[in-house]
Amino acid sequence: MSKLNLVFLGLILSPYVVAEVPTPAKLLAYNCFNCHGDNGVSKGGVPSIKGLPANILELHLKNYRDGTQASTVMGRIAKGLNDDEIKELSSFIATLK
Numbered sequence: 001m002s003k004l005n006l007v008f009l010g011l012i013l014s015p016y017v018v019a020e021v022p023t024p025a026k027l028l029a030y031n032c033f034n035c036h037g038d039n040g041v042s043k044g045g046v047p048s049i050k051g052l053p054a055n056i057l058e059l060h061l062k063n064y065r066d067g068t069q070a071s072t073v074m075g076r077i078a079k080g081l082n083d084d085e086i087k088e089l090s091s092f093i094a095t096l097k
């Protein structure tokens, strides 16, 4: 490939490389952070969710969703999530630093 072609390729690809496109899980998590605090670290009132392992998060959300785990608001929130979303969201939150 010539140098000129490489320059054009760079121009075509650069917008995709530069712009950080949030994953769907990240977008869902922003909603959680409204109550659970930035990055899942709560300022009090609601429990922090940062640091919980993915399988525990997944279990909480599924139990809230089917009503096995009592809740004030989480049941309603979890009902809006399907299995795939719960899995991706849990893996994402579990990796928060």
Ligand code: HEC
Residues within 6 Å of the ligand: 028, 029, 031, 032, 033, 034, 035, 036, 045, 046, 047, 048, 049, 056, 057, 060, 061, 070, 071, 072, 073, 074, 075, 077, 089, 093
């Ligand atoms: C409207 C505020 C609010 C939002 C939004 C919210 N939560 Fe919660 N969350 C709570 C409250 C309050 C509790 C305590 C249980 C209850 O009363 O519902 C809780 C409990 C939890 C727990 C259990 C933590 C523990 O250690 O017991 C997890 C896990 C959790 N939420 C995850 C999430 C996730 C993931 C999202 C985003 C999809 C989310 N929450 C969105 C308010 C919220």
